[in-house]
Amino acid sequence: MTDTTGVISAGAAEPAPVAEPRTVGVGPYQLAWRRLRRNKVAMAFGSLFLVLVAMCFLAPVYSKDIAKIGANTNNVTGTITVGGKQENVVSTDGVPIGPTFTRHYFFGADENGRDLAVRLLYGGRTSLIIGGIATLIIIVLGTLVGLLTGFFRGPVDATLRPLMELIWSFPVVILGVSLGTALALGGIGPIKGNSLLIPALIIGVVYIPYLGKPIRGEVLRLREQDFVEAARAQGMGPWRIMLTEILPNAASTIIVFVPMMLAYSILLESYLSFLGAGVQAPNASWGTLISDGLNYISTTPTFSLIPGAMLVLTVLAVNVVGDGVRDALDPRAQIRIKT
Amino acid sequence: MARFIVRRSLSAIALLFAVSVVVFGIFEVIPSYNPARAIAGRNANPATVQEVSHKFGFDKPVYIQYANTMKLIFTGQVIDYQDDLNVVDQFAHKFPVTLSLVIPAALLWFGLAVVFGSISALRAGKFADRAVMVGAILGVSVPVFLLAALLLYVFAFKLSWFPNTGYSGLSNPTQWAYHLILPWIAIAALSIGFYSRVLRSSILDMSTQDFVRTARAKGLSGGQVFRRHILRNSMMPIITMFGLDFALLLGGAALVTETVFNLPGIGQYEAQAIGNLDVPPILVGAMFTAFFVVLFGAFSDILYALLDPRIRLTG
Numbered sequence: 169m170t171d172t173t174g175v176i177s178a179g180a181a182e183p184a185p186v187a188e189p190r191t192v193g194v195g196p197y198q199l200a201w202r203r204l205r206r207n208k209v210a211m212a213f214g215s216l217f218l219v220l221v222a223m224c225f226l227a228p229v230y231s232k233d234i235a236k237i238g239a240n241t242n243n244v245t246g247t248i249t250v251g252g253k254q255e256n257v258v259s260t261d262g263v264p265i266g267p268t269f270t271r272h273y274f275f276g277a278d279e280n281g282r283d284l285a286v287r288l289l290y291g292g293r294t295s296l297i298i299g300g301i302a303t304l305i306i307i308v309l310g311t312l313v314g315l316l317t318g319f320f321r322g323p324v325d326a327t328l329r330p331l332m333e334l335i336w337s338f339p340v341v342i343l344g345v346s347l348g349t350a351l352a353l354g355g356i357g358p359i360k361g362n363s364l365l366i367p368a369l370i371i372g373v374v375y376i377p378y379l380g381k382p383i384r385g386e387v388l389r390l391r392e393q394d395f396v397e398a399a400r401a402q403g404m405g406p407w408r409i410m411l412t413e414i415l416p417n418a419a420s421t422i423i424v425f426v427p428m429m430l431a432y433s434i435l436l437e438s439y440l441s442f443l444g445a446g447v448q449a450p451n452a453s454w455g456t457l458i459s460d461g462l463n464y465i466s467t468t469p470t471f472s473l474i475p476g477a478m479l480v481l482t483v484l485a486v487n488v489v490g491d492g493v494r495d496a497l498d499p500r501a502q503i504r505i506k507t
Numbered sequence: 508m509a510r511f512i513v514r515r516s517l518s519a520i521a522l523l524f525a526v527s528v529v530v531f532g533i534f535e536v537i538p539s540y541n542p543a544r545a546i547a548g549r550n551a552n553p554a555t556v557q558e559v560s561h562k563f564g565f566d567k568p569v570y571i572q573y574a575n576t577m578k579l580i581f582t583g584q585v586i587d588y589q590d591d592l593n594v595v596d597q598f599a600h601k602f603p604v605t606l607s608l609v610i611p612a613a614l615l616w617f618g619l620a621v622v623f624g625s626i627s628a629l630r631a632g633k634f635a636d637r638a639v640m641v642g643a644i645l646g647v648s649v650p651v652f653l654l655a656a657l658l659l660y661v662f663a664f665k666l667s668w669f670p671n672t673g674y675s676g677l678s679n680p681t682q683w684a685y686h687l688i689l690p691w692i693a694i695a696a697l698s699i700g701f702y703s704r705v706l707r708s709s710i711l712d713m714s715t716q717d718f719v720r721t722a723r724a725k726g727l728s729g730g731q732v733f734r735r736h737i738l739r740n741s742m743m744p745i746i747t748m749f750g751l752d753f754a755l756l757l758g759g760a761a762l763v764t765e766t767v768f769n770l771p772g773i774g775q776y777e778a779q780a781i782g783n784l785d786v787p788p789i790l791v792g793a794m795f796t797a798f799f800v801v802l803f804g805a806f807s808d809i810l811y812a813l814l815d816p817r818i819r820l821t822g
Contacts, residue, residue, distance in 0.1 A: 330525075333522075334522075334525050334526070334529065337522060337526070337797055337800045337801075338526065338529075338793065338796070338797075341760055341762065341763065342758075342759060342760065342762070342777065342781075342792065342793065342796065345762075345778070345781050346530065346533055346534075346781055346789055346793075347533060349781050349782065349784060350533050350534055350784070353784065431647070431648065435648075435650055438650050438652075439650060439652070439763065442650070442652050442763065443762070443763070443766070443778060443781070443782075444782060445781065455650075458650075458652065458653060458656065459652075461656075462652075462656055462767065465656055465659055465660050465664065466660070466664040466671075469660045469664075472653075472656050473653075473656070473657065473660070476650075476653040476656065476657070479650070479653065480645075480648055480649050480653065483647075483648040483649075484644065484645065484648040487644050487647060487648050488644060491644065
């Protein structure tokens with residue numbers, strides 16, 4: 169029995185589905201992934217990023233099996249043989265050796281005679297871990313704040329939004345550095361002052377508004393749409409609407425922000441560490457290495473420029489991939505750029 | 508206009524209050540930080556620390572400490588813990604250095620961004636456009652201290668074209684510019700690409716608007732349409748960005764550049780204060796910045812209204 173009145177009769181026997189050739193549906197994310205795969209530049213930089221990450225996470229292997237020196241092993245008075253010639257790791261006037269391109273001191277040494285290549289990889293691992301944790305914090309809390317302020321408006325919006333505005337109107341570097349210096353001294357709760365979690369936490373908090381504000385705008389737009397109205401009419405509660413109706417529709421905006429926030433976080437970590445408010449000695453990160461090397465910029469420029477190059481390559485790769493992801497998720501934006 | 512000024516002033520006061528409370532709070536929660544010990548010196552005996560603590564009022568409740576500090580700041584009597592110098596005097600003394608650094612750099616990047624952004628939009632998809640795109644993505648991937656280090660190495664140490672670090676007063680303009688060219692480039696270079704990119708997409712959006720067609724239809728030349736109609740209306744996004752960036756730099760966000768090039772501006776002062784956990788200069792610096800953020804936010808809104816008569820000033 170077919171229903172011609174347009175009223176859905178509950179419990180009516182469904183007609184057996186007619187077997188027609190099924191077209192395989194392609195979801196928007198699959199389409200986006202296809203578009204991204206066709207973007208050769210983005211894929212190349214994506215691979216570069218993976219290679220850099222793999223290198224940094226293999227730091228312990230390089231340290232143990234190739235360079236045979238720890239990241240924090242001092243060797244001020246040591247000598248090495250370069251091209252059959254005996255050379256000081258740190259010269260008598262305190263200038264560290266430059267790149268040897270041998271298994272020991274491949275990129276030279278720092279002022280304490282520590283192997284720069286080993287520290288570069290360990291430092292990179294530190295920078296990436298901090299950037300990753302910070303990005304996770306930004307994405308989770310930024311999305312949450314954006315959803316709550318956009319969806320509930322009223323008192324929730326009135327309390328959370330001024331907080332975001334407050335963080336927003338501080339220079340990121342000054343706020344981050346103040347927090348970093350303050351917390352490096354005393355730690356926070358159970359976290360010790362020299363923990364990597366501290367810079368990650370600071371970066372995460374400082375950048376929450378960067379995601380929270382756009383998500384809020386997106387949610388404000390979505391909550392007025394008909395499908396939300398329909399969900400409400402069906403009797404869905406606000407939390408369920410937020411999580412099953414609005415969040416999936418805001419997902420592409422969030423995805424676009426992931427690489428962007430990762431790039432921002434890695435960069436801010438380098439600023440904090442450069443100013444002494446991020447990763448604390450003896451641990452290294454790319455920022456601390458560049459900062460240490462700046463004292464020898466006239467004699468051993470590779471000391472700060474090599475960590476700098478690693479940092480720039482990583483952030484550049486993340487940014488290029490991020491651009492590709494944005495174009496893939498929003499094809500209209502790509503058309504606009506190409507015109 | 509009067510309403511606009513009143514409302515903005517009120518929000519400025521609210522923001523300054525909030526910023527000062529947050530900064531004060533950050534340093535209040537540090538468990539192991541005792542400013543009295545910092546002032547008294549490392550080897551002071553407990554009695555001296557006690558005395559200093561009493562003299563500076565650190566033994567009073569937090570809100571009284573806060574009120575006292577604010578009173579000292581607004582009467583211009585606040586001194587830093589490290590060197591007993593008057594913080595307001597220090598800011599007045601160091602601000603010209605920051606102005607010398609930031610204003611020419613800002614003009615450089617804004618001017619070049621308008622030129623490059625226009626070229627990029629007019630020749631969209633061509634080589635020049637792609638070059639700007641690459642510049643933009645590099646600009647957001649390079650930290651300013653690394654560019655500064657690279658410029659120092661190449662142009663100061665290797666080629667010896669410019670002095671390596673330091674500042675020379677404006678009384679000798681040639682020396683002044685000679686010392687500041689590298690810092691100007693370091694600050695400007697990274698922003699040009701991004702600003703050009705934003706201007707470019709704004710121009711492309713604007714070019715399809717009806718009023719542009721009207722302007723063409725009434726017989727204006729291509730150049731006139733571009734300058735008077737398209738470009739003028741496309742400037743808003745970069746004016747907003749510029750207002751905020753410029754304000755942050757004036758308030759001390761140039762601290763990294765000032766540190767690398769050893770320029771004794773307020774950024775370097777703030778960086779040192781942060782390193783020493785010297786609260787008064789950090790507090791004054793943060794409020795100084797917030798003040799500029801509000802001021803330039805208002806300026807860019809006024810500029811909006813001037814550029815586009817449809818927009819009216821609202822608080």
